[in-house]
Amino acid sequence: MNLSALRSSLRVMLPAVLLLASCSKKDEPTPTPVPATGSILFINAAANIFVGIKAFVNAEEKTSLTYGINGGGTTPQYQSVPAGSPTIRIDNAAANTPYFSQTVTVGKDQKYSYFVYSNSSDVNAAPVGLLVPDELGAPSVPTKAKIRLVNLAYGFPAGNSSAALSLSQSQPVGFLALTGAAGFAAATNFVEINSGAADLLVTTGVTPTGTTELHVGDGTGAGTGTKTFEAGKSYTIVVRGVVGNQDPVRQPKAFIIQNN
Numbered sequence: 037m038n039l040s041a042l043r044s045s046l047r048v049m050l051p052a053v054l055l056l057a058s059c060s061k062k063d064e065p066t067p068t069p070v071p072a073t074g075s076i077l078f079i080n081a082a083a084n085i086f087v088g089i090k091a092f093v094n095a096e097e098k099t100s101l102t103y104g105i106n107g108g109g110t111t112p113q114y115q116s117v118p119a120g121s122p123t124i125r126i127d128n129a130a131a132n133t134p135y136f137s138q139t140v141t142v143g144k145d146q147k148y149s150y151f152v153y154s155n156s157s158d159v160n161a162a163p164v165g166l167l168v169p170d171e172l173g174a175p176s177v178p179t180k181a182k183i184r185l186v187n188l189a190y191g192f193p194a195g196n197s198s199a200a201l202s203l204s205q206s207q208p209v210g211f212l213a214l215t216g217a218a219g220f221a222a223a224t225n226f227v228e229i230n231s232g233a234a235d236l237l238v239t240t241g242v243t244p245t246g247t248t249e250l251h252v253g254d255g256t257g258a259g260t261g262t263k264t265f266e267a268g269k270s271y272t273i274v275v276r277g278v279v280g281n282q283d284p285v286r287q288p289k290a291f292i293i294q295n296n
Contacts, residue, residue, distance in 0.1 A: 074142040075114035076124075077149045077170070079106040079293070081188045081276035082163035083286040084154040088129035089163070091150070093117045100129050101152075103286065104257075104276070106293050119144040124165060126152055135162040147172055149295075153188040154278055155221065168223045172270045172296050180228040181265040184272055185238070187218040189288035191279030193249045199240040201249065203273055206235070210243030223272075231267040238275055238290050250275065255292025257285075263292055270295040 078091045080101035088102045098115040106112060125137045142148065147170040152163050168186065175182050185203040193199055200217035203224070214236070215224040238250040252273055254261035265271060272295055277288035 072119035072144040073116050074119050074144060074146045074148065076117050076142070076167070077106060077112045077114045077147070077293075077295070079149060079151045079274070080104065081151050081153040081274060083190070083276060083278040083281055084156065084159045084161065085128075085135075085163055086159070086283075087131075089135070089152055090127040090129045090132075091115075091152075092125040092127065093122050095125070104291070106149075112293060112295055114147060117142055119146075124150065124167075126163065126165060136164065138165050138167075140167045147295075149186075149272065149293075151186065151188055151274070153221070153276065154190055157191060157278055157280055164221075166221055166223075170270070170295055171226055174268055175228045177228065179231055179267045181231045181267060182226040182270040183214070183229050183236075183265070184224045184226045185215050185218055186223040186272055186274045187220055189275045189277050189279070190220065192220075192275070192277070192288040193240060193247075194279045196240065197279070201275060202239050203252075204237040204239040204248075205229075206237055207243070211237050211239055211246065211248065213239065213242065226270060229265060231265050233262040233264045235262045236273065238273070250288070250290045252290045252292065255290070257289035257291050259289065 078099050080089050080103050088100055090100050091098045119142050121139055123137055123139045126135045149168050149170055151166045155164050187201045191197045200219045202213045202217045203215040204211040204213045215227050218224045236252040237248045240247050251259040253259045255263045272293040275290050277286050281287050
């Protein structure tokens, strides 16, 4: 075939090729990006607030909580929230008026606990908030559990309210500290403990001169009994309340939250 004839053939074939190419393309919709999210467990530890609270994230209501409730009671209910810098707003649930707002940092796919607590003995003072990360990965040894302490008991221990609290295990003589010490409105890191039944202690100072301030017991605030800590699970011991509160239920006590 000479060059002229080849050019004529190409001119004839080109429209058909372009038509086939256009027919082979499908009109597929562009996928909608999935927004990055984290999750927060809200806990009402505001001992001086005698009404419930409502928690909002970027103006979206997430949960309503009475004192001592952690996002649904015994089973934690983490709320999905936008990753980045969302704004948390805590309202008076009875009056539907805001107590405070706080912008927090939330990482993608990360879990957090947000504690609403009292930092004053004044019943007219608004509560405040504390966001702590929840590192809920499996313990290094499958037979162990993970645990931490969060100190939200205002004015506690009475007479030495500046003392930091530790989570400890009773020993034949004294106690063995399991966690570091947490000052007021602070949390220790998670540590690994042996699974099984235990009555852990909330302590100040170190053995042998340290003091047992509270028994964790079964984790209901009674300070009695034992709690069976399951292998592979993560727990938060939260010490909440206000020294001198007229309601005995709202005085400093130790409670257990199972995070997973």
